[in-house]
Amino acid sequence: MEKYDAIIVGSGPNGFAAAITLQQRGLKTLLLEGGTTIGGGMRSKALTLPGFLHDVCAAVHPMAMASPFFRSLPLEAYGLRFTYAPYEAAHPLDDTDTVFLKRDLAETANALEEDAPYYHELMSLVANEWEPLADDIMGPLRVPKNPILLAKFGLTAVQSADAVARRFKTKRAQALWGGMAAHGIQPLTNYTTAAIGMVLSGVGHRYGWPIPVGGSQAIADALAAYYKDLGGKIQTDFWLRDIKALPEHQVLVLDLTPRQLLAIDGLDLSSGYRQQLSRYRQGMGVFKIDWALSEPIPYRDRRCREASTVHLGNTYEEIAANEERTAKGEIVERPFVLLTQPSLFDASRAPDGKHTAWAYCHVPNGSLIDRTNAIEMQVERFAPGFRDVILERSTLNTREMEDYNPNYVGGDINGGIMDIFQLYTRPTRRLTPYRTSNKRVYICSSATPPGGGVHGMSGFHAAQTVLRDHFRDINS
Secondary structure, three states: OOOOEEEEEEHHHHHHHHHHHHHHHHEEEEEEOOOOOOOOHOOEOOOOOOOOOOOOOOOOOHHEOOOOOOOOOOHHOOOOOOOOOOEEEEEEOOOOEEEEEOOHHHHHHOOOOOEEEEEEEHHHHHHHHHHHHHHHHOOOOOOOOHHHHHHHHHHHHHOOOOHHHHOOOOHHHHHHHHHHHHHHHOOOOOOHHHHHHHHHHHHHHHHHEEEEOOOOOHHHHHHHHHHHHHHOOOEEOOOHHHHHHOOOOOEEEEEOHHHHHOOOOOOOOOOHHHHHHHOOOOOEEEEEEEEEEEOOOOOOOHHHEEEEEEOOOOOOHHHHHHHHHHHHOOOOHHHHHHEEEEHHOOHHHHOOOOEEEOOOOOOOOOOOOOOHHHHHHHHHHHHOHHHEEEEEEEEOOHHHHHHHOOHHHHHHOOOOOOOOOOOOOOOOOOOOOOEEOOOOOOOOOOOOOOOOOOOOOHHHHHHHHHHHHOOOHHHH
16 A cells, blocks of 8 residues: 555545645645545535536635635636626515625625715725735634734624624614624624624625536536646545554544544544543534526516525524524524525526526524425515426435535534634634644644635645644745
């Protein structure tokens, strides 16, 4: 068997980021994937009818262009292209005009009328200073490179989304804000949920919310092609259960969540570290639907067809109340729904004249209750006649999400709740969270900072830690 400097397990964005970073430094690496295809949360499949291509998990990627790591890679040279909708997001309401997130910060703010000054103030720091901010936000706790900027961001970011919502005067501004913050998959009364809303909105103004042409699999395929060109090797259909099955290696980097680490034999983790992993907390899960459609979704406000993502939850109060109840284990009648419609902007996703859409709502972790009707009724609420254009649907409950990707424990697509107690101290309270108690084993999944999303920064920082610990001569 071949010998490797490092073996990386898991081919999600963080696994690829770790593997590429190490391979770029001249190390000999092997990337292992348990599934038959690479990609983790970046896979695309024909889930409904022939000719319809669906993204199994992530479809719109606000953090891909905002990621310092992804921006450093020549992925366009390996076939990756993004397309953009006229609006980054739309948020229809029952009794007032739809509110939109647009690439142009001033245009978005001005549409909020009396809330324009506060919205512009809230978003301008991220929108205008993202690159220096990202160095400090998208990594572990450490001495900041830009302390003044980080302090300005942190004064608001550490607060709850609810506290920020109370500063808006209009229903439309509050709703737009609530939809953004609810991407954090936790109660909006939690501290630091303001950070999620600020970052998602701010990078939307900075870079837009890109849709990969040909599906999210195109991101994984471009990463794989670049990694192989660097000399890296990939093996699929390899489920790691015992490290005795691995080729000889110096370092092991795991794009896995705490529960999976605890299930692997031979990692030689200390009892104290294992206890910390066992106390790691998961967040809410998701129930997801993919649709093959005979025509575009018939929104009451047709401008919603021009948005890459549509938030269906009505007012801030309704979204916040339903997220709070769901986090407590309740099944709500009108869940907050996140919906994307990529075929409107990428014709390769469906046959001529036909379309795809996907949506999910948050559910209690591990819930197996079918939410198809609840989600579709929320779409019907803002798009009467929606069910008449459905040709076929595919659904995934929390168990099926976890079967598809074991990192989604109980349907938790963020790799663990990202509240103030686990935002940076994940998965354990260690100064360098990518290290485990075994000096040759590292963790690089979304269970490490900066958490969930297709950005690769957890893998990048884990790999930098490996280089400092074991390959300092190469690193220098």
